[in-house]
Each structure stands twice: as structure tokens, then as C-alpha cells.
């Protein structure tokens with residue numbers, strides 16, 4: 001199944017994507033993750049993207065669309081994909097439609113995680129990540145046993161630059177402004193399925209599974 005996950009940073013898309021990718025046996029493709037990886041590896045794309053990402057601004061389309069087009073043609077997408085963080089604008093959505101047409105594919109569903117700014121800010125500004133193994137914590141909701149140290153591997157925990165409160169607020173507002181039209185666009189195409197990103201993760205996964213099952217039954 002070919003699915004797009006829409007929702008502001010902190011809406012819980014990543015958490016659901018981890019569960020859903022197992023359920024649907026398809027890769028989770030997050031443009032934010034791909035870009036962060038390119039920054040870490042000091043690839044040309046990463047060098048171009050970094051200054052935008054640090055401010056919470058959108059990376060220019062010519063960089064992002066090239067990256068997505070490459071990723072979608074890799075063989076692991078044969079069974080479908082979960083696209084997270086892309087598209088963010090109508091232009092990107094049109095590009096995605098055209099790319100999928102070229103490889104005889106189409107979207108089955110666009111899940112929109114509607115979430116309030118305060119919930120997103122609280123989730124992201126408290127998030128801490130292990131530098132070594134990537135385990136994720138939250139200073140209030142899921143604190144490590146020892147401050148600043150990973151329970152799993154004892155690595156150092158850090159806060160992503162763009163998880164600082166001011167940047168999170170900016171990312172949220174940029175996201176809202178950019179995706180308003182996108183939500184309308186996919187709504188008019190009959191692909192949009194709106195859920196609340198404030199819902200408990202397990203409950204939300206059950207809701208999504210039912211939706212995927214019903215699409216597969218009617219396919």
C-alpha cells in the first residue's frame with residue numbers, strides 16, 4: 001500500500017510509522033531522516049540543506065524532490081511505502097503524483113494527524129536522543145534512569161538543534177501554513193483520512209489498522 005503521512009512535527013507520525021511499516025511490510029521513508037543522514041555524512045545535499053533545517057525552514061524543492069525520486073525507485077518499495085514529511089507543499093504533491101505515474105503507481109491513502117501546537121511543542125522540546133544507538137527519551141514522559149545517559153548503551157543523550165522550543169514553534173507554523181492547501185488538495189482527491197495526533201499511540205495504531213484492512217479488502 002502506498003501511504004502518505006501528514007502532520008506537524010511532533011504529531012506522532014514517526015511512532016505510528018514504526019508500527020505500521022511492520023504491519024504493511026513496507027519501508028518508512030522520512031525526508032527529515034534522509035536529510036539528517038545526508039548532513040551527518042557530510043554529503044553535498046546535506047551541506048546545502050543544513051542551514052534551512054537548523055532554522056526550521058523548508059529545504060528548497062530541487063534538493064528534496066531529487067532525493068525522494070531516487071528513494072521511490074529502490075526495490076524495497078515494491079510492496080508499497082510510508083512517506084513521512086513529504087509532500088509538504090502542493091508543488092511537491094504534484095511532483096509526487098507525476099513520479100508515481102511514471103512507475104505505474106498511485107497513492108492509496110493520505111493520513112492526516114491533526115495535532116495542536118502545544119502538544120507538539122511539549123513532545124518535541126522534551127525529546128532527547130542517544131548519540132550512539134538512536135534510542136529516544138522524553139524528559140517528562142519517558143526519562144532515562146540517569147540524567148543525560150542512555151539506558152540501553154550508556155551513550156550521551158542530546159537534543160536535536162531543531163527540537164529547541166523556538167524552532168519547534170517555527171517548524172509547526174511553517175508546516176501549518178504550507179499544508180493547509182495540501183490537506184484540501186488530497187481531500188478533494190478523496191484520499192484524506194483525518195485522525196487526532198493527540199490520541200494515545202496504541203489506540204491510534206488500532207484505528208489505522210482498521211482503515212488499512214478496509215482498503216485492502218476493497219482493493
Ligand code: AMP
Nearest residue numbers: 009031032053056057058059085086088
Ligand atoms: P522533519 O523531521 O520532517 O520535521 O524534517 C526536519 C527538517 O527537514 C524540516 O524542518 C525541513 O527543514 C526539512 N524537510 C523535511 N522534509 C522536507 C520537505 N518535504 N520539504 C522541504 N524540507 C523538508
